[in-house]
Amino acid sequence: MSKASAARRLAAAAVFGGGGLGIVGGSLYGVLRLEAALARRKIGKAVGKPPDPTGLYGSHRPGATIRLAVLGDSGAAGYGAEVPEETFGAFLAAGLSELADRPVFLDSVALIGAKTVDLEAQVSLVLANVPDVCALIIGTNDVTHGVLPSASVRALLVAVETLRAADTEVVVGTCPDLGTLRPVPPPLRQVARHWSHRLAAAQTIATVQAGGRSVSLGSILGPEVYASPADFFGPDEFHPSPAGYRSCAQAMLPTVAAAVGVVSEVLDELEPARGDGVRTLAAAAAAAAESAGTEVTAATVSGHEVGPRGRWALLRHRRRHEPPVVGEVEGHPRDLGVDDSSSETVVPAEK
Numbered sequence: 001m002s003k004a005s006a007a008r009r010l011a012a013a014a015v016f017g018g019g020g021l022g023i024v025g026g027s028l029y030g031v032l033r034l035e036a037a038l039a040r041r042k043i044g045k046a047v048g049k050p051p052d053p054t055g056l057y058g059s060h061r062p063g064a065t066i067r068l069a070v071l072g073d074s075g076a077a078g079y080g081a082e083v084p085e086e087t088f089g090a091f092l093a094a095g096l097s098e099l100a101d102r103p104v105f106l107d108s109v110a111l112i113g114a115k116t117v118d119l120e121a122q123v124s125l126v127l128a129n130v131p132d133v134c135a136l137i138i139g140t141n142d143v144t145h146g147v148l149p150s151a152s153v154r155a156l157l158v159a160v161e162t163l164r165a166a167d168t169e170v171v172v173g174t175c176p177d178l179g180t181l182r183p184v185p186p187p188l189r190q191v192a193r194h195w196s197h198r199l200a201a202a203q204t205i206a207t208v209q210a211g212g213r214s215v216s217l218g219s220i221l222g223p224e225v226y227a228s229p230a231d232f233f234g235p236d237e238f239h240p241s242p243a244g245y246r247s248c249a250q251a252m253l254p255t256v257a258a259a260v261g262v263v264s265e266v267l268d269e270l271e272p273a274r275g276d277g278v279r280t281l282a283a284a285a286a287a288a289a290e291s292a293g294t295e296v297t298a299a300t301v302s303g304h305e306v307g308p309r310g311r312w313a314l315l316r317h318r319r320r321h322e323p324p325v326v327g328e329v330e331g332h333p334r335d336l337g338v339d340d341s342s343s344e345t346v347v348p349a350e351k
Contacts, residue, residue, distance in 0.1 A: 050077045050112070053084040057104045058097030065103045066260055068093055069126035069134045069168075071119060071159075075176075076110035076137040078245055086242035091249035092135060092256065095321060099253070100262040107131065115141045116152045119159040131168050133259050135252055137217070139175025139203060143196050153202045160210035169259035170212035173252050174200035174289070177218050197289045204285035204296050208313055211298070213259060214285075215252045218292030251293040254318035274317045281313040288315060 056065075070076050070089040078087025093106040109125045111118065116138050126134060136159070142152040156172070163170045175196045204214040257263065270276040275287065278299045288294040299314040301307060 050074070050079045050081055050087060051084040052108060053078065053087045053090040053093070054106055054108050055084070057090075057093040057106060059103050061097060061101050061103050063100075063102040065105050066096060066100060066133070067129060067131040068096060068104050068106050068256070069129070069131040070106065070108040070110055070136075071122040071126060071134055072110045072137040072173075073114040073139075073141055074110070074112040075140065075245075075248065076135070076173075077108065077112060078110075079112050081242055081245065086245065088137070088245040088248050089135075091246045092253060095249060095253045096257055096260075096262070099257045099321060100260070110137070113141060114138065115145060115147055116155040116159075117147075119155060120162075123159050123162050127163070127166055127168070130166065133169040133171065133256055134163055135171050135173065135256055137173040137248070139196070139199055143175065143199065149195070149199050149202065152199065153206045156203055157206040157210050160207050160212040164211040170207070170210075171252060171256050171259055172203060172207045172212055172214045173217045173248065174203040174207075174214055175217070176200075200289040201282075201285040204288055205281055208281055208285075208296055208298050209311065213255050213295060213297045214288065215255050216288040216290075216292055216294045216296075217248065217251060218290070218294075250320040250322055253321050255295045257321075258318075269319070270316055276314075276316040278312055278314055280307065280309045281311040282309075284313040284315040291317070293317060293320065 053070075068089075070092065076088055078084075078089060081087045084090055087108070089106050089108040089110070093104045097104040107126055107129055109122045111122070114122070119136070119138065138156065139152065141147075142149075160170050160172065177193055177196055177200075200216060200218075204216070207214045275291075278301060279287070281296070281298075284296045288296050295314075295316050295318055297314050297316075298305065299312040301312050305311060
């Protein structure tokens with residue numbers, strides 16, 4: 001079975017029901033559950049909470065404030081960072097503010113240990129402030145806890161649909177390649193790589209079908225992780241370091257900016273030599289899962305969203321934009337809000 005076919009079957013199982021084990025195999029699922037328990041013990045339990053980067057970025061900039069929300073697991077929350085400025089959300093918000101030349105209010109509700117089913121509660125929290133765009137990183141805990149892939153993809157589909165129904169743009173950073181992580185031992189490393197690639201492709205299919213955009217996090221940090229793993233992972237060798245969170249933000253920033261209409265010619269340029277172009281959604285999803293930083297969005301061909309072999313999608317490799325060094329987050333987390341016409345802070349509704 002091709003990778004595209006496997007991803008399509010997994011996504012279909014999530015939408016129409018079914019266990020979804022066929023695309024990974026019952027034996028692999030059993031190995032995953034056993035070895036995942038060993039890996040979790042080696043990684044250890046999370047200690048403390050990550051610093052909350054919720055706040056206003058770029059208040060000195062002109063124009064209406066962009067509302068950005070970050071949802072997901074410990075990678076989205078910035079576990080291991082010592083100050084808010086070192087988290088994924090802070091790098092993403094600062095970069096978006098710079099690209100748009102507008103203030104950005106960040107609301108971060110990501111939680112350590114969150115699985116995709118936990119997105120429902122996070123979605124309810126962020127919708128209280130009606131964000132313009134949401135950035136999600138999710139899937140790692142689904143793999144390491146042996147969650148059925150179809151259940152994971154279904155929960156993501158519902159979360160993206162709910163956000164899009166509220167007229168919020170959605171960018172999903174798909175499941176990283178867990179085969180790159182040192183605490184994950186063989187044979188789990190091989191199984192986890194296989195599983196996470198298939199899950200990432202199915203996440204892309206579900207995200208685009210629900211009206212969102214996906215960005216493959218692939219090997220999380222790209223080739224640099226192999227050259228200098230100590231620089232890009234924290235002490236537990238599982239969660240990213242501040243440099244790793246910055247790299248994740250670089251990968252997702254161009255797509256988040258495009259989602260809110262902030263597009264530069266450099267970041268938006270298609271590069272056919274790198275494989276950019278329209279494909280079936282399943283084929284685009286499978287290709288993206290193999291290449292970190294690859295974006296997949298819905299597309300039309302001759303005015304049609306669906307072709308003989310399924311929905312059309314645009315695969316592209318956007319050029320990264322390096323987020324600026326983040327200054328002190330302005331205001332106090334959870335005490336900030338913004339109106340739609342200025343960068344002045346107001347008290348939001350209770351969550």
